[in-house]
Amino acid sequence: MTRSLDEANREISRVRALPYGVARTQAAEQQVRLVEAEGPDRARAFALLVLVESLVWSGEVQRAYLPFTQAVRWYDQHPEHLDDMDVQGLFWSFKWMVGHLADFPDVPAAQIDATLDDMERRYAVAGLGRDAVAYERFSWARRRGAPDTDALFEEWVRTPRDDYSQCEVCDPGDRASYLAQRGDVDGAVRLIQQTLETGATCATEPADMLANLAVLHLDAGRADAAVATHRRAVAALADAQSDMAGARGLRFVLLARGGQPTRALRALASDAHLMLRADTPDDRFWFLVDVVAGTAALLPEHADAQVDLDGVPVSDVAGLRAWADAQAAELAQAFDARNGTDRYARRLAQARLARPAGVRLELDVIPAGGAGAPVAGGDVGQVPPAAPSSGAGPDDETAADRAERLATAGDLVAAAAAWLEAAAQAESSGLLADAGFALAEAARCAQEAGDDDGAAATYPGAVARMRAGGVPVPHIVPVVVAWAPVAVTTGTGADVVDVVDALLGGLADPPAGDGPDAADTGADPAGADLDERLSHARRRARADLHDTAARVLASMGGAHAADAARRASRAAEGYAGVDAVGDAAHAFWLAGRLHAALGATDDAIWHLESAVEGFTVARQPQPRSDAASALVDVLRAAGRDDQADEVLRALTR
Structure with missing residues (x-):
């Protein structure tokens, strides 16, 4: 049955409302297939652009280029099928494609140049402002280390903002980053501080600006300011979106150069996945450069310090330094070959020269x-x-x-x-x-x-x-x-599990009929209500303890995975028993992931289905999408593609 335009737009809009991730991307692909097979034609551009958006912000920019070009071609061939929102989305997508294609070294420079030229031509023909074009030209030149980068930066700064400019918080952050790069540190610090005073935030700011500012303070010998800014950066990172590879890499550099080797290596352990795969190869390169800089500052004093980084084949700081350098050098060669410059190689060479700062951070x-x-x-x-303690207060x-x-x-x-x-x-x-x-x-x-x-x-x-x-x-x-x-961060999780087990023994409900007045309880409504509230509190506490133990055990490695899965299941059942639907969904989700890692496919599917259902009831779209993505992955791995497709369709209903 062919959908009406309203029906198609409604389902595509529901896809667009999903959080970025595998589930959203596959649901968007499903919508494109439906529109191409059944129509209506007036929904095609919307479906393609939602797919482009899903792929770009899920780190799959290369895959986004095909639906992007299809949307552009559809606009050229059938402009009557696009409404104003479709056209606006198309012009926005030019910014994403130009900005992100350069993050992949196997995308030819000629393709990026052509896309940028096409963007500028189309913006001019449509009568749009030029700020987005000026920014992308500067960014592309900066990435290559082109000789006209400074001139393009100044041109961008002079260009008035318009409806297609980047967000008002990212804008000064990017300007400050380049000012610091070209040596105007005072100007960069001023601009960051002025922006921070506004209190404005976005998906990545102020975490990026604060991370940069902390390192600038460290370089200037302002240890107290570096510490205060670092603490703000850590808090901001907790709320930021995307992988935040830049801010996390700078955190490692700050701690390593600031005389905090243990904290530095601990922070790196939590971010180790970025050394293997970040949102883009460019993000991964710059994170590796920061790892090289940080480890260079730790050598030779801490060369033998042990490291345990998931998936990274090294055992000490010296080995980490060599491995990260080799990985970064390979990427630098690929980017420089594409760009026709040596900027990436030069930046890596600078990182190798990093040394401890002149001051120590007291954290x-x-x-x-x-x-x-x-x-x-x-x-x-x-x-x-x-x-x-500081801070004056009343005498009493x-x-x-x-x-x-x-x-x-x-x-x-x-x-x-x-x-x-x-x-x-x-x-x-x-x-x-x-x-x-x-x-x-x-x-x-x-x-x-x-x-x-x-x-x-x-x-x-x-x-x-x-x-x-x-x-x-x-x-x-x-x-x-x-x-x-x-406790997990400091490697003392076993202590928490011991306390959990000790406390669980004190949470059993008393047997019915215990106590001298038990016979009268039923006749005392207030007493019965109190007993029920106390019982509810004990059951909730048991669920919290099982959930805590499950998460701690899951962090302690594969040997504890089965116990973690068992406790997560008990936590989920406990939460469900006290009507804590959202918490139950999170516990089911954890249990499902653990069972999937253990190869227990049926258990994984059941728990993940329960998680998706729970998040739906609790109206928590982000974890619902993530749990659905995990469920789809398990179903496809098990060859149950029809079930996976049905999960995706359910997300749009």
């Missing part, structure tokens, strides 16, 4: 060793004295009140110190529960400020004091959940 929020006691028991250790302000005020103001470092002071005061008064809560708050401040070591060393003491102080287990669980990520 500890909580003193080394943290404030803690043994993890598994109720023994309480001594809370070390807190560092002096307590340490806890001061900590709250400082945290609200964004001064996490001072807030952590105040929480440590509050913990020491509570413990000296025998208030172990209060001391535990204060330590947990101090650990959380350190965690958010990027001091994973301090946080990981402090959370155990917080949990120990809360347990010794008689805090109900459901109130301890959120602290354990917060602790888990830094």
